[in-house]
Amino acid sequence: MTPDDRVYAYSAVLMGSPILLKLFEHNETLASNVFRLIKLQETKLTVNRQQSEVMSVNHAAGDHAVAVSKPVFDLIRRAKAVSVLENSSFNFTIGPLVKRWKIGFNGNSVPAATDLQALLKITDPHDVILDESSQSVFLHKAGMEIDLGAIAKGYIADVVRDFLREQQVTQALINLGGNVQTLGAGAEGAWAIGLKKPFSTPESLIGVINVTNKSVVTSGIYERYFELNGQRYHHILDPKTGYPLDNELLSVTIISDDSIDGDIYTTLLYGMGVEKSLRYLENFPHIEAIFVTKDQQIIFSSQRQFTFMPLDPDYHITG
Ligand code: ADP
Ligand code: MG
Ligand code: MG
Numbered sequence: 615m616t617p618d619d620r621v622y623a624y625s626a627v628l629m630g631s632p633i634l635l636k637l638f639e640h641n642e643t644l645a646s647n648v649f650r651l652i653k654l655q656e657t658k659l660t661v662n663r664q665q666s667e668v669m670s671v672n673h674a675a676g677d678h679a680v681a682v683s684k685p686v687f688d689l690i691r692r693a694k695a696v697s698v699l700e701n702s703s704f705n706f707t708i709g710p711l712v713k714r715w716k717i718g719f720n721g722n723s724v725p726a727a728t729d730l731q732a733l734l735k736i737t738d739p740h741d742v743i744l745d746e747s748s749q750s751v752f753l754h755k756a757g758m759e760i761d762l763g764a765i766a767k768g769y770i771a772d773v774v775r776d777f778l779r780e781q782q783v784t785q786a787l788i789n790l791g792g793n794v795q796t797l798g799a800g801a802e803g804a805w806a807i808g809l810k811k812p813f814s815t816p817e818s819l820i821g822v823i824n825v826t827n828k829s830v831v832t833s834g835i836y837e838r839y840f841e842l843n844g845q846r847y848h849h850i851l852d853p854k855t856g857y858p859l860d861n862e863l864l865s866v867t868i869i870s871d872d873s874i875d876g877d878i879y880t881t882l883l884y885g886m887g888v889e890k891s892l893r894y895l896e897n898f899p900h901i902e903a904i905f906v907t908k909d910q911q912i913i914f915s916s917q918r919q920f921t922f923m924p925l926d927p928d929y930h931i932t933g
Contacts, residue, residue: 621801624649629656629767631791638785638801644778648788651777655770658686659762661709668760672709676756679745687749689769690742693762696878697739697853703885704878705853707737709759717849717858722840724847730856737853764850768831768877771795775873792837794830795873804921811926812836812864812906820906821924825869828919831876833884834865834906850884861887867904869920875901888913 624635624645635648658667671680671690682690693706710733714725725733741754753760762769767790774788775795785798787805796805804824811818813836823830835858839848852859866883868876879901883891888905895901895915903915904922911932912924924931 626652628652629660629770629791630662631767632789633791634787634789636787636800637783644781644783648774648777651774652770652790655773656766658683659689659766659769661759661761661763668762671751671753672759675753675758679743679748679750679752681748681750684749687744687751689762689765690751690760691744692874692878693760693765694739694742694744696882699882701885702882703853703859704764704881705737705739706760706762706764707739707742707753707758708851708853709761710736710757711851711856712761712763712849713759715847715849715851717838717840717847722842722847724842724845725856734853734856764881765874765877767791767793768829768873768875771829771873792832793873793877796825796828796830799826809865809867809904809906809922810834810836811929818926820912820926820929821922823867823869823904824921824923825919827871829870829873829876830867830920831870831873831880832865832867833877833880835859836864850881852885859885861885862907862909863887863905864908865906866891867906869902869904870900879903891915 620638622637622640626633626649635645660666661668667682667686674680697705714733716722736755736757743752743754771788771790771793775797778786778797783797787796794807804826807823807830808819809821809823811820812834835848839846848858850859866880868879870876883903886894892915895903902919905913910929912929913933
């Protein structure tokens with residue numbers, strides 16, 4: 615018996631993404647409970663359907679405050695806190711721009727610059743008014759839209775991890791379309807998580823990240839994009855300009871305890887670029903990053919919580 619014979623994999627398609635759950639026991643009931651939990655969370659947070667807690671806030675923009683459940687309120691408060699940081703490239707009120715670009719959905723087009731200028735006026739996170747006592751959210755300007763797309767998966771990955779822990783599970787992996795959260799170790803001592811080779815086949819890897827009890831989140835410009843007249847437009851937008859973020863980076867990977875941190879920091883650091891991010895992370899020792907640049911460098915902020923095995927001779931470890 616090879617070590618992997620002990621691992622049972624369960625899969626589903628949820629939140630528009632392939633979802634993978636690995637357990638060390640054959641347990642259909644547990645797997646379906648996990649998938650049901652993910653669906654339940656999605657119904658609260660999604661903006662890709664007409665109805666959800668977040669959509670009820672969006673529908674009331676410019677008009678009135680809407681009370682939401684405690685977890686959704688806490689998530690929105692967290693998203694606002696990161697969005698209002700000085701020069702933050704994370705902005706959870708970017709919804710109107712995301713909807714306009716439709717990157718990753720049908721009907722892509724490059725918006726007119728004047729359209730983007732107009733939409734930028736309704737993407738100020740300061741215009742989200744939170745009231746603790748009534749747990750309500752008010753979008754001050756008509757047309758504003760919250761979009762939790764950049765943190766929902768991380769948040770849900772942590773919810774799943776906590777649920778599995780409550781069920782006395784000590785070893786498991788959940789992959790929510792790129793957000794990986796792990797419990798304990800894998801079959802061979804650590805979980806092996808592939809770092810995808812940009813713009814290549816899904817099986818091609820730059821390397822493998824080995825972790826125990828950690829989240830691994832990657833945000834890359836090759837995940838969702840469209841091409842027009844030789845230009846590539848990807849799905850992480852610059853809240854300052856309204857256009858896709860453009861710098862030396864192909865991807866940012868975050869290794870951390872909580873997957874929500876992975877989600878927040880991938881987006882935040884994306885906008886900072888390598889140099890600034892490395893300085894920034896000196897103050898956050900529990901967050902570690904792997905940057906992959908367009909000139910095929912792999913750069914680590916530090917390497918305390920994971921090991922990395924390079925697999926592609928085209929990419930070089932620097933620093
Ligand atoms: P993925 O969807 O591949 O997991 P991310 O976690 O980086 O990628 O989230 C991207 C999503 O976040 C976009 O599809 C959009 O809904 C939203 N988004 C885009 N740009 C920003 C931004 N600057 N700040 C916050 N959310 C964003
Ligand atoms: Mg994500
Ligand atoms: Mg992200």
